Amino acid sequence: MEVINAIGRRKEAIARIYVTEGKGQITINKKSLEEYFPAPILQYVVKQPLNAVNVDGEYDIKVNLKGGGVKGQAEATRLAIARALVKINEEYKSVLRAEGFLTRDSRVVERKKPGRPKARKRFQFSKR
DSSP: OOOEEEEEEETTEEEEEEEEESSOOEEETTEEHHHHOOSHHHHHHHHHHHHHTTOTTTEEEEEEEESSOHHHHHHHHHHHHHHHHHHHOTTHHHHHHHHTTTSOOOOOOOOOOTTSSSSSOOOOOOOO
16 A cells, blocks of 8 residues: 545644554654643544544554644544545545544634724723
């Protein structure tokens, strides 16, 4: 199997991944998954697409992550892994689509507006 690459985005985070056949090693920015995401819930989020199609431990995944916070990075990685799995086997698409792993979460921070302290917040109104 050749190298399959995919990209995933969430908020400001961008994950570029490279998938090859292997023993299930996930390397993120030259660190192991457990080292990069110490929180078990974030490790679970990253592995969700692999568990959904029962291929956990069959592919080595190398991830280049940049931008955003830890949750955004984990979810960007999840999207990239799901997209790569569909490239590997088209039959996984229906399962991953039903779980919602192929949908790009397009919510991003709203821009700050002029004459306001934040995007929607107003300065305190003074009657007198």
